[in-house]
Amino acid sequence: MASITKTKGRWQVRVRLKGHKLRCQTFDARRDAVAWAQETETALRKRSPAAEDARRLATKLTLRGVLQRYENEVTPSKRSAERERYMMRNLRAEPELVDKPIGDILASDISAWLSRRRQSVAEGTALREWCLLQHVFEVARRDWGVAVDNPLKEARRPRAASARERRLEPGEEDLLLEACGKARVSWLTPLVCLAIDTAMRQGELLSLTWADASADGKYVTLAGQLTKTAKARTVPLSPRNRRMLGALRPKNASSSDRIFPLTRNAVRLAWTRARERAGMPDLRFHDLRHEATSRFFEMGLDTMEVAAITGHETLQMLKRYAHLRTKTIAEKLKWPAERAL
Numbered sequence: 175m176a177s178i179t180k181t182k183g184r185w186q187v188r189v190r191l192k193g194h195k196l197r198c199q200t201f202d203a204r205r206d207a208v209a210w211a212q213e214t215e216t217a218l219r220k221r222s223p224a225a226e227d228a229r230r231l232a233t234k235l236t237l238r239g240v241l242q243r244y245e246n247e248v249t250p251s252k253r254s255a256e257r258e259r260y261m262m263r264n265l266r267a268e269p270e271l272v273d274k275p276i277g278d279i280l281a282s283d284i285s286a287w288l289s290r291r292r293q294s295v296a297e298g299t300a301l302r303e304w305c306l307l308q309h310v311f312e313v314a315r316r317d318w319g320v321a322v323d324n325p326l327k328e329a330r331r332p333r334a335a336s337a338r339e340r341r342l343e344p345g346e347e348d349l350l351l352e353a354c355g356k357a358r359v360s361w362l363t364p365l366v367c368l369a370i371d372t373a374m375r376q377g378e379l380l381s382l383t384w385a386d387a388s389a390d391g392k393y394v395t396l397a398g399q400l401t402k403t404a405k406a407r408t409v410p411l412s413p414r415n416r417r418m419l420g421a422l423r424p425k426n427a428s429s430s431d432r433i434f435p436l437t438r439n440a441v442r443l444a445w446t447r448a449r450e451r452a453g454m455p456d457l458r459f460h461d462l463r464h465e466a467t468s469r470f471f472e473m474g475l476d477t478m479e480v481a482a483i484t485g486h487e488t489l490q491m492l493k494r495y496a497h498l499r500t501k502t503i504a505e506k507l508k509w510p511a512e513r514a515l
Contacts, residue, residue, distance in 0.1 A: 177210035180202070189214045235320065237279060237310075238272040241265060242316070243326055243350050244310050256438060261303050268369035275318060276311075288332065292418060301332040325396075340461045341468060343473075346454060353452035364418035369459065371412040373466035373484045376459055391416040396485075405488035407485050467492070 176189045181200075185207040191198040197214050241262055249258045266272055271279070271287045284307070291300045308326040315322050332426040342350070347370065354363040368379055378396055386394045391409045394508065411419070419433065441459070449457050463484075470480045486492040 176215055178207050178211060181203075186213050187214075226412065235276050235314075237276050237386075238266060238315050240276050240310060240318075240320075242274060244313060248313060258306065261306055265307065266304060273286060276314060277322050279325050281325045285330035288329070297332055298334070304332050320435055335494075338458075338464065340457060340464065342457075342461075342465050343375065346452070346457075348456065348458070349452045350448065351449045357444055357448055359444060361422065361436065362448060364415075364422050365441070366445075366448075366462065367418055368411075369462035370466055371415050371470075372409045373463045373470070374409060375463060376438070376441065380432070380434050380438065380441070382433045384423060384427050384431055384433060387419065387433070387454060391420065405485065405487075407482065409483055413474055434440050465489055 176187060178185055179347045180186075185204050186202045187197075187199050187201065187210055189211055199207075199210055199214075203209065219277050240270060245259060245262050249255050249262070252258060266285055269292070271283055271289075274283065284304075288304065291303065295303075304326065308324065311322065311326060312322040314320040315324060340437075351363060351366065354366050357363075363378060368374060369376070374396070375461075382394060385462075386396065388394070394406050394459050395406065397406050422433070424431075444457050449455060467480060467484050467486075470483060473491065478487065481487075482493055484492070
């Protein structure tokens with residue numbers, strides 16, 4: 175700490191810092207004394223043992239090692255842990271970036287990596303990986319004592335992907351369900367029907383247990399720890415949902431058993447084959463959430479009612495998922511009677 179005292183019309187500065195010798199200096203003006211004290215304290219702290227260790231870590235640790243520690247310590251606590259591990263694998267496949275000491279990585283290295291990624295992935299995927307890298311650097315700097323500047327703060331951020339507007343065209347739902355019915359597994363059709371009718375996310379569907387279904391089968395309850403927003407919600411089921419779940423439930427099923435005891439990879443493979451058979455290779459599973467949300471509005475539900483079912487917390491996000499057909503809107507319009515010209 176610095177102490178500044180006035181002696182015989184001059185200002186005397188003493189800077190004491192643990193691990194360093196006492197520094198003294200005298201000035202005619204107090205502002206000069208304050209400036210010297212601040213500069214001296216900053217310089218001494220930079221030469222402290224802790225700062226030296228932090229600098230050594232930055233030159234010793236590679237980004238690959240930091241990514242592995244992040245995956246071991248930070249990723250498991252996230253709801254998106256499985257997806258994040260997949261992104262980690264993609265990042266580790268970039269030796270030009272991840273094998274460099276973390277303290278040597280510059281904004282230009284990030285830009286070069288981003289340029290390579292854009293050649294093989296969509297802009298949205300590059301943005302998610304960019305955001306993950308940014309958080310990795312921040313955790314290393316703030317929590318792990320690595321003396322490193324975050325190069326992603328200087329690198330150009332990828333643009334957010336445009337909202338998709340893919341909906342099921344007339345006749346496509348029948349084609350899709352017919353293709354699902356030809357799958358070797360019995361769970362694909364009810365899974366897809368639930369997605370179309372409820373707007374539940376794939377992760378939410380896969381987390382459902384038989385205890386989450388109401389006794390009368392009219393709705394399911396999603397616990398807060400299973401939803402993206404960490405808030406519980408109740409989702410009504412259509413008659414076909416109730417019928418399919420009733421047929422799907424084993425006689426000896428326990429209340430704690432998952433309704434769809436599947437991995438995301440199993441769903442991905444079955445879904446990919448089904449959409450190819452249906453002739454809809456551009457259809458994503460998440461598009462079914464857009465379809466369901468849009469249908470709720472077309473059924474006449476208001477914004478609050480739709481949000482209660484889908485779990486959207488803001489009107490802006492809800493608008494991204496609602497793609498209303500102009501024909502449906504036109505049928506609701508009641509024009510005044512034409513006047514004679």
